[in-house]
Amino acid sequence: DAGITQSPRHKVTETGTPVTLRCHQTENHRYMYWYRQDPGHGLRLIHYSYGVKDTDKGEVSDGYSVSRSKTEDFLLTLESATSSQTSVYFCAIGRTSGSYEQYFGPGTRLTVT
Amino acid sequence: AQSVTQPDIHITVSEGASLELRCNYSYGATPYLFWYVQSPGQGLQLLLKYFSGDTLVQGIKGFEAEFKRSQSSFNLRKPSVHWSDAAEYFCAVGLLQGAQKLVFGQGTRLTINP
Numbered sequence: 001d002a003g004i005t006q007s008p009r010h011k012v013t014e015t016g017t018p019v020t021l022r023c024h025q026t027e028n029h030r031y032m033y034w035y036r037q038d039p040g041h042g043l044r045l046i047h048y049s050y051g052v053k054d055t056d057k058g059e060v061s062d063g064y065s066v067s068r069s070k071t072e073d074f075l076l077t078l079e080s081a082t083s084s085q086t087s088v089y090f091c092a093i094g095r096t097s098g099s100y101e102q103y104f105g106p107g108t109r110l111t112v113t
Numbered sequence: 114a115q116s117v118t119q120p121d122i123h124i125t126v127s128e129g130a131s132l133e134l135r136c137n138y139s140y141g142a143t144p145y146l147f148w149y150v151q152s153p154g155q156g157l158q159l160l161l162k163y164f165s166g167d168t169l170v171q172g173i174k175g176f177e178a179e180f181k182r183s184q185s186s187f188n189l190r191k192p193s194v195h196w197s198d199a200a201e202y203f204c205a206v207g208l209l210q211g212a213q214k215l216v217f218g219q220g221t222r223l224t225i226n227p
Contacts, residue, residue: 040219042219045214101159102215104156
C-alpha cells in the first residue's frame with residue numbers, strides 16, 4: 001500500500017462545468033503523476049510534478065491543469081469539462097529519484113454528460 | 114519517438130496452462146522495463162521490473178519476465194495460471210532522458226477458462 005488516495009472515486013458532471021480531482025499521498029514522495037485510462041490506449045500521462053510548485057505537461061495535457069502547493073497533494077483540474085474527458089483517472093507517485101517505479105492510486109471514474 | 118507495443122489485445126488460456134504476454138519497445142538505449150497488473154475496478158500493481166543485470170527477473174504472484182536486447186522485448190511469463198490471474202496487464206518503459214516518466218503499452222486483457 002503506497003498510501004495514495006484519490007477523491008472523489010466517482011463523479012458525473014455536465015459539459016462545461018469545472019471539475020477538480022485530488023490525489024493525496026501520505027509518504028512525502030517527490031514525484032506525482034496524473035494519467036487517464038481509455039480502452040485501447042493504455043495509460044496516457046496528462047501532467048506530472050517533480051516537487052512543490054514544479055509541474056510539467058504530459059502527452060495529453062490539453063484541457064487540463066494541475067497544481068501542487070503541498071508535497072502531499074496533487075490536484076487535476078478540468079476547467080470546462082467535455083465529453084471527450086470521460087475517462088478513468090489515475091494518480092501515481094514515484095518513490096525514489098532514478099528508480100522510475102510508480103505506485104498507483106485506486107482511480108477516479110469521471111463521466112461528462 | 115519512444116513507444117511500447119503489446120501485440121495481443123486479448124488472450125484466453127485455460128487454468129493450469131502456461132502464459133506468455135508479449136511486449137516490444139522502441140527506444141535508443143536499454144530502458145528501465147516494468148510489468149503492471151490491473152484487476153477489474155482496481156489501480157495498477159507493480160509485478161516486476163528490470164533495470165540491469167540478470168535478464169530474467171522474478172516478480173510477485175509467480176510471474177517472471179525476460180529481457181532480450183536483440184529483440185527489444187520484455188515478455189512476461191507464468192508456468193501455470195490460476196483463475197485469479199484474470200486481469201489486464203501493462204508493459205511500461207522508463208525514459209532515461211529528461212524527466213522521470215513511464216510510457217505504457219496498450220495493455221493485454223487475460224481471460225482464464227476453467
